[in-house]
Amino acid sequence: MPLNILIIGAGCAGPVFAHLLQKAEPKHTITVIERSPSLRTGGQQLDFKENGIPIARGMGILDTLKAACVHETGMQLVDQKGRSLMQFGVNSSAKQGLNLTNEYEIMRGDMVKVFYDSSIAERRKIEASGEKEGGLTYKFDTTVTHLDQSGKGATVTFSNGEKAHYDLVVAADGQNSRTRRMVFGDEVNAKCFMNMGVHAAYFDIPRLESEDSNARIMFAPGSRMIMTRTGDRPITQVYLFLMKNKERHERMKAVHRQPLEKQKEAWAEIFENTGWDSKRFIEGMRTTDDFYAHEVGQVHMPQLYNGRVVLLGDAGYCPSPFTGMGTTLSLVGSYILAGELAKHGNDVDGALQAYHDLMQEPLEKYQKLSTGGTESNFYPASQLGITIANSVLWILSSLKIDKMILWVGGLLPEKKDAYVLPVYPELSLDYGEKV
Ligand SMILES: Cc1cc2nc3c(=O)[nH]c(=O)nc-3n(C[C@H](O)[C@H](O)[C@H](O)COP(=O)(O)OP(=O)(O)OC[C@H]3O[C@@H](n4cnc5c(N)ncnc54)[C@H](O)[C@@H]3O)c2cc1C
The missing domain is CATH 3.50.50.60 (FAD/NAD(P)-binding domain)
Known part of the structure; x- marks a missing residue:
């Protein structure tokens, strides 16, 4: 019927x-x-x-x-000066989670x-x-x-x-x-709702002529992470991640319920002076129409x-x-x-x-x-932690153990x-x- x-x-x-x-x-x-x-x-x-x-x-x-x-070349991990620390390639769509960049x-x-x-x-x-x-x-x-x-x-x-x-x-x-x-x-x-203590904001800003088609990730002190993706698009997609921090978690939960302008203010305050191109990202966020933020869970x-x-x-x-x-x-x-x-x-x-x-x-x-939840995931809180993380990841990357890197980074699940x-x-x- x-x-x-x-x-x-x-x-x-x-x-x-x-x-x-x-x-x-x-x-x-x-x-x-x-x-x-x-x-x-x-x-x-x-x-x-x-x-x-x-x-x-x-x-x-x-x-x-x-x-x-979107055609993306791959992914780079960058330091707070925007220097590339390592590069990963594109993954086959048939497999789950060996790399960040997939075919589709x-x-x-x-x-x-x-x-x-x-x-x-x-x-x-x-x-x-x-x-x-x-x-x-x-x-x-x-x-x-x-x-x-x-x-x-x-x-x-x-x-x-x-x-x-x-x-x-x-x-x-x-x-x-x-x-x-x-x-x-x-x-x-x-x-x-299984909260992961993680908050994310996503938005577009104008792309710079000098930007190539790699995704980029940077860890910053205070369990913050910035990612950009450009691929073959005329825009730069910016992703801001706030990892585990109990006090900030409570604040952000309330922020998500506020009007968009107030949400943007809170994200700007937390990510200002993070290094790399953070100034440009935050300025772009203030004027973008395409802003979406949520509690990750x-x-x-x-x-x-x-x-x-x-x-x-x-x-x-x-x-x-x-x-x-x-x-x-x-x-x-x-x-x-x-x-x-x-x-x-x-x-x-x-x-x-x-x-x-x-x-x-x-x-x-x-x-x-990956690793059964975010508890054991690796989001460094301190400057020393980031230095160690970047060095460890660099060594792993040199050994071409991509899967290991993503498992450690908690970015994608194990196969x-x-x-x-x-x-x-x-x-x-x-x-x-x-x-
Ligand atoms: C604007 C937007 C941007 C997003 N950006 C990202 C991103 O950048 N990265 C990412 O990983 N995921 C993002 N997501 C989530 C992603 O789309 C989903 O995780 C996934 O694709 C599953 O799709 P879904 O249809 O279940 O949910 P969604 O794609 O979220 O779709 C839900 C739809 O329901 C509508 N809706 C909500 N409440 C009501 C209601 N009460 N009555 C009628 N309609 C309602 C929403 O407006 C939306 O169109 C975004 C979702 C939205 C809505």
Whole structure:
């Protein structure tokens, strides 16, 4: 039976799921709501890899994503004078986490646009084939104010006062999902966020002519880290990281709730005079429109659904940028949820339980952090610590033990046993080659 489905959030997961749902059943009626007045195309470079690749291929968007890729030469570790201490190369996308730079590196905005466009193109294809039932509608500037699950399905009240009933509500509204809090309650919502004591800010500034296409990382005293990425883009992406520091952690938690200008002030104060090009980065941050900051952490939910509301992507299992698996996991989640719904037909409840069960293996693999968490990760606090860190890393780099470096740096997880996707003929995907 075709379903009436509401997807909350048009980020990465929402549009991918809308696309896959239509592949399985063109008669579904799908509504995607987004809090922003238009598609949120902010954010920096994301990558997708491993099982994200056959899914994108099956959806027919791999070539479009490839064309949108940022071409980055590799990564350099620099000192506080901006001098290169070592260089790493580009990694093959088939493996997880041997290096920072992967084959499929795309600006978040470009990726979101590809996902959104592909979901609409899928609908056009369905309509062109003569199908009259079902549909796909995006509604911007819209949120949910109330959700009632007392009957079968969910009755939703929207921010414009309208009400509608859905067979299924999919919360794809990101790491700080309001839907998750609404449906699972404050206590579960608070408990599910595994804070890592790390805060991050991402923004764009104009690129200098002299900048090459390497990513650069610099550790600074006080457990601070700056990273830049330029690739072949006309902008310089700047990433500021604040590592473990209990006092500062409490302050930053409050900062994230403040207006953007106040947030920028706090980041500027902490990163001013850090060395390298910090003055330019901070000046650029003050005027950029594309600023995104958050508390880095993971979402671990005991159950991925409650009644007919199901969590998808970061809302259900944000793995944190430190795993490099956020987008891949949201593609895998969308694929399994769409696949199980297709497979279970009328049994939506059975499909949700199967989705929960089948997600446990990729979650266990993709959410795993290097060295079992950030406790033992290596973010030097003092100047002496940085000198030692840089020297150790230099020696390791000379020995070409890249994996070791990233394991020590806690930047990416250790290599895992490969996770094999279930195959869903019901999704009519053209994988091209074996999954
Ligand atoms: C603006 C932005 C910039 C980002 N930049 C980076 C980055 O530089 N690096 C990085 O690693 N990750 C970044 N992320 C997170 C990254 O996109 C996700 O980790 C990942 O791709 C999983 O996607 P998702 O769809 O689950 O969540 P997201 O991509 O976060 O998408 C969630 C969507 O839901 C919308 N939304 C939120 N609340 C509501 C609501 N109540 N009602 C309706 N819609 C709602 C949001 O506006 C957003 O469009 C960014 C996210 C956003 C929103």
